[in-house]
Amino acid sequence: MEIIHISAECYPAAKVGGLADVVGSLPKYQTLMGHQSTVIMPFYHGKFSRENEFSNIFSGVARLGHANFAFNVLKFQKNQLGYELYLFDIPGLFDRENVYSYKDDTERFITFQIAVLNWLKERKETPDVVHCHDQQTGFIPFLMSKVREYQRFEHVPTVFTIHNGQYQGQFGFEKLYYLPPFHSYYNGLIEWHNLINPLASAIKCAWKVTTVSPSYLDEISHSMNGMEDLLRTERGKSLGILNGIDADVWNPETDPMLEKNFNTKTFEEGKKANKEMLCTQFGLDPNKPLFTFIGRLVGEKGADILPGIIYDVLHYKPGEQNILILGSGEKHIEHALLHLEDQFKGNYCSYIGYNEKLSHLIYAGADFLLMPSRVEPCGLNQMYALRYGTIPVVRRTGGLRDTVTDIGDHGFGVCHDQCTISDVTHAIHRAKHICREKRTFKRIRKQIMEIDHSWNRAALEYIELYQSLKL
Ligand code: ADP
Numbered sequence: 455m456e457i458i459h460i461s462a463e464c465y466p467a468a469k470v471g472g473l474a475d476v477v478g479s480l481p482k483y484q485t486l487m488g489h490q491s492t493v494i495m496p497f498y499h500g501k502f503s504r505e506n507e508f509s510n511i512f513s514g515v516a517r518l519g520h521a522n523f524a525f526n527v528l529k530f531q532k533n534q535l536g537y538e539l540y541l542f543d544i545p546g547l548f549d550r551e552n553v554y555s556y557k558d559d560t561e562r563f564i565t566f567q568i569a570v571l572n573w574l575k576e577r578k579e580t581p582d583v584v585h586c587h588d589q590q591t592g593f594i595p596f597l598m599s600k601v602r603e604y605q606r607f608e609h610v611p612t613v614f615t616i617h618n619g620q621y622q623g624q625f626g627f628e629k630l631y632y633l634p635p636f637h638s639y640y641n642g643l644i645e646w647h648n649l650i651n652p653l654a655s656a657i658k659c660a661w662k663v664t665t666v667s668p669s670y671l672d673e674i675s676h677s678m679n680g681m682e683d684l685l686r687t688e689r690g691k692s693l694g695i696l697n698g699i700d701a702d703v704w705n706p707e708t709d710p711m712l713e714k715n716f717n718t719k720t721f722e723e724g725k726k727a728n729k730e731m732l733c734t735q736f737g738l739d740p741n742k743p744l745f746t747f748i749g750r751l752v753g754e755k756g757a758d759i760l761p762g763i764i765y766d767v768l769h770y771k772p773g774e775q776n777i778l779i780l781g782s783g784e785k786h787i788e789h790a791l792l793h794l795e796d797q798f799k800g801n802y803c804s805y806i807g808y809n810e811k812l813s814h815l816i817y818a819g820a821d822f823l824l825m826p827s828r829v830e831p832c833g834l835n836q837m838y839a840l841r842y843g844t845i846p847v848v849r850r851t852g853g854l855r856d857t858v859t860d861i862g863d864h865g866f867g868v869c870h871d872q873c874t875i876s877d878v879t880h881a882i883h884r885a886k887h888i889c890r891e892k893r894t895f896k897r898i899r900k901q902i903m904e905i906d907h908s909w910n911r912a913a914l915e916y917i918e919l920y921q922s923l924k925l
Contacts, residue, residue, distance in 0.1 A: 455582040455920060456490045457481070460570055462553060462563065462590040464495050467502045467530075467539065469810075470553050471750060472697070472834045473617045476666070477587055479700035482536030483913035490538075492581075496548045496566050497528055497541035507531045508541065512576065516544070516569035518561060519631045523547060525569045542569050554590075560625050563590040563652075564632050571597055571604050580606070583920040585613045586660070589623035592652030593633065593644070595659035600640045601633075611923035613916075614660035616653070616670075618831055619678045620754060624651040647680060654681060657688050661923050664916075666832035667853035668694030673829075695916060696856055697832040698909030699841065704817075706842050706903070711814035718903045721843045722896070728819030736803035738776040743889045745775055745847070745882060746820040748813050748835055751783030751791070751806075756826030756849065761790035762875040763826070767882055768798045775886060778820070779804035780812055817842040822885050828873045830854045836867075837907040843899040845888065847881050849873050857907070861888065866898050866905075 463470055465478030481491035497503055508528035516523045523544050530539040542548070547562040556562065571594070574581070584607070586594045595614060598607040627650060630641075646654035657663050665671040671694035675685045685692070702708075706724065707717045713731040716724020726740075733740040745767075751757040764777055779791055781804075791804040805812060817823070823839040825848040832853030836846040840857075847868040848854040859865025861884075868885045870877040889895055 455917070456579065457484055457492070457583050457585060457920065458574070458581045459491065459493045459585045459587065460567075460591045460594060461493065461495050461587040462566075464493050464539065467495060467541065468498050468500060468553050471618075472666075472832065473588055475700065475834055476615075476617065476697055478535070479698070479703070480909055480913060480916065482700070483698070483909035484917065485536050487913060487917060489917065492538040492540065494540045494542065494570055496562075497526075497543040498551065498553060499549045500551050503541075511540075512573055514569065514572050514576070516565050516572055517634070518565045518568065519629075523565050523569070525565075527573050542566055542573075544569060559590075560623065560629065561632065563623070564593065567591060567593050567597065568634065570594070571607070575604060575606055581610060583611045583613060583923065585615065585916075585920075586656060587615050588617050589621055589653040589656070592623065592654075592656035594656075595661070596640075596643055596655045597634065599659055600643060601636045603634050611662075611920065612660045613662045613664065613919065613923075614656040615664045615666065616657075616674070616831070617666055619653065619665075619674050619681070620829065622646075622651050622653040622679065622681070624649040624653075626650070646684065654684055657681075657684055661691070662919055663688060663692040664919070665692070665694045666697045667856045668696065669855045670694060670831045670852040673852060693919070695912050695919075696853060697834060697837075698912040699834060699837045699907050701841070701906075701908035704838050704841055706818055709814055709818070711811045712818050713815065716818075716843075718900055721899060721903060725819060725843055725899070728815055729821075730819075732778065732815055732819040733776070736778055736805075737800060738778065738803060739800070742773070742801075743775045743821045743886055744778060744819070745822045745824055745885070746778045746780070746816050746844075747824045748780045748816055749825075751781040751787040753784075754827065754829045756828050756873040756878075757781065757783060757787050759826060759873065759875050759878065760787070760824075761794060763824075763878045763882070764791075764794050764798065764802055766875055766879050768801050771883075773801070775801075775882070777802045778816065780809065780816055781805075782807050817844055820844045821889060822847050822868075822882075824878065824882075825849065825854060826870075826873050826878045827851055827854065833857070840866075840902040840905050840907065843903045845885065845898060845902065847878070847885050849877075861898070866902050
């Protein structure tokens with residue numbers, strides 16, 4: 455089966471969050487299962503494009519309203535990824551360092567989607583399925599089925615995965631002319647609440663809609679910024695498939711980013727060495743339980759309550775634990791986190807920024823990983839933490855609910871219900887209790903490292919889904 459994934463992110467070419475990890479690993483597992491899996495994404499002018507070689511395999515033009523954008527399709531040469539990677543170089547729109555957050559993101563991603571279809575229609579082969587990820591690729595199912603220019607793809611099944619429903623990409627009808635011409639009869643298929651909305655369009659037009667965990671599908675059917683009704687209407691064609699992790703990249707036994715590698719037999723010494731390395735780097739005491747957080751510093755992740763948690767835990771229980779934060783995002787959260795460093799020197803530190811290597815070291819060296827998320831479509835961090843023997847302390851929501859069971863329910867994590875300072879500090883106190891019971895602590899760390907969250911299961915679920923769409 456030929457499967458084409460279209461996405462704004464793909465690790466290692468460009469990563470902002472979990473979308474990149476998923477699109478960078480699911481296709482590899484699909485290839486291993488005997489399918490031909492391909493990823494298409496924009497060519498950003500970041501580190502990856504500077505440090506690698508590409509061959510130009512196609513040049514074309516994408517029309518956005520009255521403007522024409524020349525584009526090149528670049529094939530990644532040194533391909534050890536386990537799938538084909540094609541990058542769309544569109545000068546004027548994507549020759550920039552970052553993935554998102556530009557004023558013209560609407561123009562950038564519509565042009566990208568048009569360019570992709572312009573190239574696909576020139577190829578001899580017709581894919582068996584086109585799998586689109588998040589709103590930046592949300593118009594593809596509509597364009598493939600309702601625009602005459604792309605009529606060739608009318609019968610090609612489309613799957614759309616919602617990795618994060620918070621971002622919908624909506625804009626006003628004054629920009630309708632950006633899209634290639636189609637019959638006005640179909641206007642309803644791109645509209646939601648009087649705006650053009652690529653996320654809504656994908657939910658309406660894709661043959662199947664998936665979310666990255668079953669619980670997230672239930673949650674967004676009740677609360678998703680006004681789109682709940684649509685999700686309920688389309689529920690019949692929707693299903694939640696829990697993400698997997700790339701068990702080769704995220705393997706404590708071979709991970710080159712660690713100070714010391716370890717497995718289920720050697721985890722005690724291994725985790726200790728990584729913890730010591732971290733504590734030396736950040737001026738913390740390696741003999742105290744280490745609580746950590748990794749992620750985008752935004753309300754969705756509950757990052758706004760981190761400063762309050764740090765203050766309460768370290769002020770009222772000084773010297774009992776250390777806290778280390780890695781993240782970047784909203785400035786007021788970054789400032790608040792940095793501000794606390796002087797006050798709790800020796801017990802708390804934060805690294806503001808994005809650092810892949812440090813994240814690996816934290817998963818390996820930490821005792822606990824905090825995830826107080828308000829919304830968590832799947833969450834990969836807790837699965838990486840589990841694989842590296844770090845106990846997750848999570849709010850019961852979305853994918854966290856599907857992957858972490860509380861120790862009180864014969865599980866292995868610490869769960870709480872609310873995204874509040876008091877719920878999280880209480881969870882931290884429960885976690886410290888586990889840490890004190892050395893035998894339980896050791897047993898749980900071994901147990902969580904043995905859980906298989908690799909893509910084997912989920913990749914198969916996606917293949918079964920594609921096969922169910924065969925005409
Ligand atoms: P989301 O996609 O909502 O941000 P996920 O849990 O799905 O959240 O994925 C987050 C991914 O991004 C993980 O691989 C995590 O390790 C990584 N990550 C987030 N922030 C940082 C950071 N500041 N430095 C390094 N890695 C980070």
